[in-house]
C-alpha cells in the first residue's frame with residue numbers, strides 16, 4: 311500500500327513536470343537551424359538573442375557523421391549522416407561563441423553571436 315502511494319506521488323510529479331513542459335513550449339522562433347553541407351556550416355554565423363535559452367537545430371545534409379562541438383557553449387554532440395540533432399544553448403552573455411565540426415575541423419567552422 312505504501313509502495314503504491316509512493317508510486318502515485320512519483321507519477322504526480324512526473325505528470326506535473328510534463329504539464330509544465332507543455333505550458334512552456336520552445337517557440338518556433340527560438341529554434342535556429344544550422345545546416346551542415348560539404349563539411350561546412352550554413353550559415354557559418356548565427357545570431358541569437360543574448361540572455362535567453364535557444365535551441366540550435368543542426369541539420370546534417372552530408373552522408374557522413376559530424377560532431378558539433380563548442381567549448382565556449384559546452385556542447386559536444388554527434389549528428390549522424392543525413393540526421394538532425396537539437397542542441398540547447400544559453401542563456402548566453404553577449405559575445406561570440408565559436409563552434410566547429412570535430413570530424414571536419416579544417417572546413418567546418420562557425421560561431422554563434424549572442425546580442
Ligand SMILES: [Cu+2]
Nearest residue numbers: 377379386412
Ligand atoms: Cu569532440
